[in-house]
Amino acid sequence: MRIAHEILEKNKGTENLCLIGIRNRGVYLAQRLAGCIKKIEGKDAPVGILDITLYRDDLTLIGQKPVVRKTEIDFDIDEKNIVLVDDVLYTGRTVRAALDALVDFGRPKTIQLAVFIDRGHRELPVRADYVGKNIPTSKAEAVEVRLEDTDGKDEVVIIEK
Amino acid sequence: MTWIRKDLLGLEDLSREEIELILSTAESFKEVSTREIKKVPALRGKTVVNLFYEPSTRTRVSFEVAAKRLSADVINIAIESSSVKKGETLVDTGRNIEALKADIIVVRHNSSGAAAMLARHLNISVVNAGDGWHEHPTQALLDIFTLKEKLGHISGLKVSIVGDIAHSRVARSNIWGLTKLGASVTVCAPKLLIPAAIEQMGARVAYDIDEALSSADAVNVLRMQFERDSGAAFPQQLEYFKDFGITSERLKKAKKDIILMHPGPINRGIEIESSVADGANSVILEQVTNGIAVRMAVLFLVAQANDKSQTVKVSESQSVRESK
Numbered sequence: 001m002r003i004a005h006e007i008l009e010k011n012k013g014t015e016n017l018c019l020i021g022i023r024n025r026g027v028y029l030a031q032r033l034a035g036c037i038k039k040i041e042g043k044d045a046p047v048g049i050l051d052i053t054l055y056r057d058d059l060t061l062i063g064q065k066p067v068v069r070k071t072e073i074d075f076d077i078d079e080k081n082i083v084l085v086d087d088v089l090y091t092g093r094t095v096r097a098a099l100d101a102l103v104d105f106g107r108p109k110t111i112q113l114a115v116f117i118d119r120g121h122r123e124l125p126v127r128a129d130y131v132g133k134n135i136p137t138s139k140a141e142a143v144e145v146r147l148e149d150t151d152g153k154d155e156v157v158i159i160e161k
Numbered sequence: 162m163t164w165i166r167k168d169l170l171g172l173e174d175l176s177r178e179e180i181e182l183i184l185s186t187a188e189s190f191k192e193v194s195t196r197e198i199k200k201v202p203a204l205r206g207k208t209v210v211n212l213f214y215e216p217s218t219r220t221r222v223s224f225e226v227a228a229k230r231l232s233a234d235v236i237n238i239a240i241e242s243s244s245v246k247k248g249e250t251l252v253d254t255g256r257n258i259e260a261l262k263a264d265i266i267v268v269r270h271n272s273s274g275a276a277a278m279l280a281r282h283l284n285i286s287v288v289n290a291g292d293g294w295h296e297h298p299t300q301a302l303l304d305i306f307t308l309k310e311k312l313g314h315i316s317g318l319k320v321s322i323v324g325d326i327a328h329s330r331v332a333r334s335n336i337w338g339l340t341k342l343g344a345s346v347t348v349c350a351p352k353l354l355i356p357a358a359i360e361q362m363g364a365r366v367a368y369d370i371d372e373a374l375s376s377a378d379a380v381n382v383l384r385m386q387f388e389r390d391s392g393a394a395f396p397q398q399l400e401y402f403k404d405f406g407i408t409s410e411r412l413k414k415a416k417k418d419i420i421l422m423h424p425g426p427i428n429r430g431i432e433i434e435s436s437v438a439d440g441a442n443s444v445i446l447e448q449v450t451n452g453i454a455v456r457m458a459v460l461f462l463v464a465q466a467n468d469k470s471q472t473v474k475v476s477e478s479q480s481v482r483e484s485k
Contacts (some may be wrong), residue, residue, distance in 0.1 A: 049339045054203040068189045
């Protein structure tokens with residue numbers, strides 16, 4: 001809710017505002033943000049879905065092969081203010097891939113980044129415009145955001161790897 | 162479900178889950194071709210070699226388009242203009258392509274088993290684009306993908322395959338794929354073009370075209386492969402059209418919304434009436450469009466499975482399957 005207010009404040013309302021969730025959990029968070037925005041402004045901000053599997057630079061490195069799923073952006077992103085939404089910001093590589101994917105769809109006016117958790121350890125020059133909570137972590141830990149929509153319960157869990 | 166095979170040789174070896182994984186991956190890739198910039202960087206820096214020992218336009222171009230939309234580099238080798246004319250064997254040609262550090266060979270060959278032999282001898286990925294009378298897996302996958310897109314499911318469907326079953330790798334791959342997904346398959350052709358063992362593959366045989374059409378949800382019409390004529394088996398063209406050709410008259414007796422497929426190239430007036438090929442039931446051109454998405458999915462999956470040290474030879478993946 002606070003992030004929704006911040007987004008509206010920075011973008012001065014919902015005009016030209018679009019939310020794009022990064023699969024998987026970013027999508028649900030984007031939809032929740034859109035719900036909050038609707039409550040505040042009474043207006044809809046379109047929500048798109050981005051699958052970044054095909055843009056990853058670490059496809060060969062991760063053991064579990066990710067499943068490619070659909071990207072669904074059924075609106076024009078040219079000259080729009082896009083807010084990318086993801087659950088956890090870590091190395092910044094997902095965001096890098098998402099930026100590459102987005103520019104293949106058009107030329108947005110701005111791209112902003114909203115994340116639910118920022119856990120540090122960036123490997124790329126990436127920062128978030130809106131952060132739900134900063135959680136200092138060690139690289140030996142994993143941060144899992146669980147959502148009612150996907151996991152039956154809203155919670156953030158830090159696990160020792 | 163994870164894809165672990167370095168090659169795609171046929172649908173006979175695949176499990177139902179593996180076929181479904183290809184189909185769902187293809188669904189995601191279909192969107193790429195609708196973008197203004199029809200390209201994703203997934204296979205950037207990979208080299209795909211199309212090695213075609215038989216003439217082909219649509220399959221080769223489809224593989225080429227698919228590879229390019231994944232940002233791979235593509236090299237086409239047409240055998241008429243290659244060293245095979247100087248006597249090089251298939252495996253030697255394959256080894257040379259491997260030595261060039263290519264990543265995937267897409268091979269079409271007139272001998273059944275050619276792709277499997279190549280895959281055994283090479284560490285890079287091999288995709289079968291048709292081997293003799295044996296299999297043409299990507300064609301069957303795109304047929305199944307198109308059917309699923311149109312009807313929402315495969316399980317329980319009745320699919321008839323009409324035409325030169327004996328010489329058709331498309332028919333064989335379709336029978337394997339469709340039956341694994343729970344459809345029932347009827348093949349229909351003149352007696353001499355029905356191979357003896359076809360019922361062991363799980364297909365029903367009909368010698369009467371109206372019977373094959375009567376309750377079918379979809380019909381896949383095959384081309385008469387006159388170039389494979391080995392003797393007296395082939396009927397005269399006109400006679401075939403009279404007895405087995407798909408005409409608007411015959412379709413009137415079938416289900417109203419029967420889906421009409423054809424792997425191409427079509428011979429108008431031999432196996433299919435011209436107006437039917439262009440008619441409302443025909444999905445022939447949608448098959449071509451879907452072929453790109455299906456081949457993108459296949460190239461992507463085999464490249465991913467074969468990356469780095471994760472090479473899984475056919476024999477290993479088979480034992481994995483058996484141990485399940």
